[in-house]
Amino acid sequence: MLKFATTVLRIASFLIAATCGSGIGFAEDFPTRPVHMIVAFAPGGTADFTARIIADKMQHFLGQPVVIENKPGANGAIGAEYVAKSDPDGYTLFFTTVGAVAINPALRSDLPYDPLKDFVAVGKAAVNSTILVVNADMKVNSARELVELAKRKPNSITIGITGRGAISDLGRQLFEDAAGIKLQGVPYRGAAPALTDMLAGHLDGLFGDVPTIMAQVKAGKLKALAATSSERSDIFPDVPTFVEQGFADVVGDNWDAVLAPAGTPRPIIAKLNAALVAAVNDPEVRTRLHNAGTTPAPSSPEEFDNYLRAEIARWGKVIRDKGITDE
DSSP states (O other), X not given: OHHHHHHHHHHHHHHHHHHHGGGHHHHHHOOSSOEEEEEXXXXXXXXXXXXXXXXXXXXXXXXXXXXXXXXXXXXXXXXXXXXXXXXXXXXXXXXXXXXXXXXXXXXXXXXXXXTTTSEEEEEEXXXXXXXXXXXXXSSOOSHHHHHHHHHHSTTOSEEEESSTTSHHHHHHHHHHHHHTOOOEEEEOSSHHHHHHHHHTTSOOEEEEEHHHHHHHHHTTSEEEEEEOSSSOOSSSTTSXXXXXXXXXXXXXXXXXXXXXXXXXXHHHHHHHHHHHHHHHHSHHHHHHHHHTTOEEOOOOHHHHHHHHHHHHHXXXXXXXXXXXXXX
């Protein structure tokens, strides 16, 4: 794997030399000190765990430590602002999820950063599919059966919400619109207390990402009805998507990616991307991510830039059409 990583980085350096001229010297020397990767969530969560697995392998390829720093708060906005105002030298990176850079722009009018102007893409890293789960004792086994129950008993099925504008909230609203039903949203301060209430029988369902619900589903304590991803989760290949069950508009993933401050030289971005891709494609890393419920999904900077723009446009329309705010 070290040989593979060296080859990847050599290819990146060759491409840089062919396209960036005098900038190659700076990129060849980079990094000469530790790289700091900002995670905008508390230690121990899914994003933090994923970032640490990837950073641990990236430092092997870069030849310098990649240090995780947690700056939680405001659905990722605090960490995002910190990185946006950092020097564009490649030594401060942002390990982000969909919320901070694709949902927050439409959700908050006072956002202190612009995800397209203040950052440059390093690459996508992973995807955490979101799945609708319900109590194991509920007499439904698919999204369609849940719709039938909801139509017989309007506004009686309780669905946990882990934050306004969070995927758990947006997934519920997309499902309601597509199915023509009304579910009773119940706010929680995170997924953990929602899962506790589900297991105690006080809450019917939750749109949760795979790392959050995986253990309880595999233990038979929760039932997985449908995935919001465009394709089935490789963790739960037997769980059909909402699209497969006839709900074409219920699509949305929680993903992880790496950004750098705008103005970071292209040669450095290319070197960081080569290390990111090599790290995520490492067999040991892929196994660790899979066992944690996360699907590796590396990309080039250009691919992620295009993907991010599409995500911002799509979630922005959903949020504006439904009048959702973070208040």
